[in-house]
Amino acid sequence: MDMARAGAGGRGGGGRKPGGLTPEEQAEAELRDVMKHPANAICADCSAPKPRFASITLAIFLCNRCYGLHRGVGAHVTRTKCVALDRWSLLEVQRMRRVGNSVAAAYWERLSLLFPSCFCQIFLLMILG
Numbered sequence: 001m002d003m004a005r006a007g008a009g010g011r012g013g014g015g016r017k018p019g020g021l022t023p024e025e026q027a028e029a030e031l032r033d034v035m036k037h038p039a040n041a042i043c044a045d046c047s048a049p050k051p052r053f054a055s056i057t058l059a060i061f062l063c064n065r066c067y068g069l070h071r072g073v074g075a076h077v078t079r080t081k082c083v084a085l086d087r088w089s090l091l092e093v094q095r096m097r098r099v100g101n102s103v104a105a106a107y108w109e110r111l112s113l114l115f116p117s118c119f120c121q122i123f124l125l126m127i128l129g
Contacts, residue, residue, distance in 0.1 A: 035061065053083060056092055059099030
C-alpha cells in the first residue's frame with residue numbers, strides 16, 4: 001500500500017519528522033494497523049472479505065461493489081477513498097480508528113431500532129434518489 005505514490009500534488013507534503021516518517025508514511029502505517037482489526041477486515045455493508053475502499057464520511061471500510069454504491073449516492077452524502085491508492089491525512093486515519101466498522105454498525109443499528117420506518121425511508125431515498 002504505497003500511498004505516497006498517489007497524486008503528485010495536494011495535501012500533506014511536509015518533510016520527514018524526527019522519527020523518520022513523513023506525515024503520509026505515518027498515516028499509511030496507521031491505516032494498515034486500523035485495518036488489522038477483525039471488524040475492519042470485512043466490508044461494513046455486505047461482509048465481503050478484504051475491503052479495499054472506505055467511506056471517510058461514515059468511517060467504514062467497503063468492498064468494491066459497496067464502494068460503487070456509495071459513490072453512486074454522491075460525495076455530498078458519503079465521501080469515499082481507495083485504501084491503497086489515495087492519500088490519507090492523519091485526521092482521516094484517526095477518524096477511521098475511532099469509528100471503524102464495529103462502532104458504525106452499532107450506531108446505525110441503534111438508530112434503526114429507534115426510528116425504524118423513518119430510517120428505512122431515508123435510506124431508500126438516499127439510494128434510489
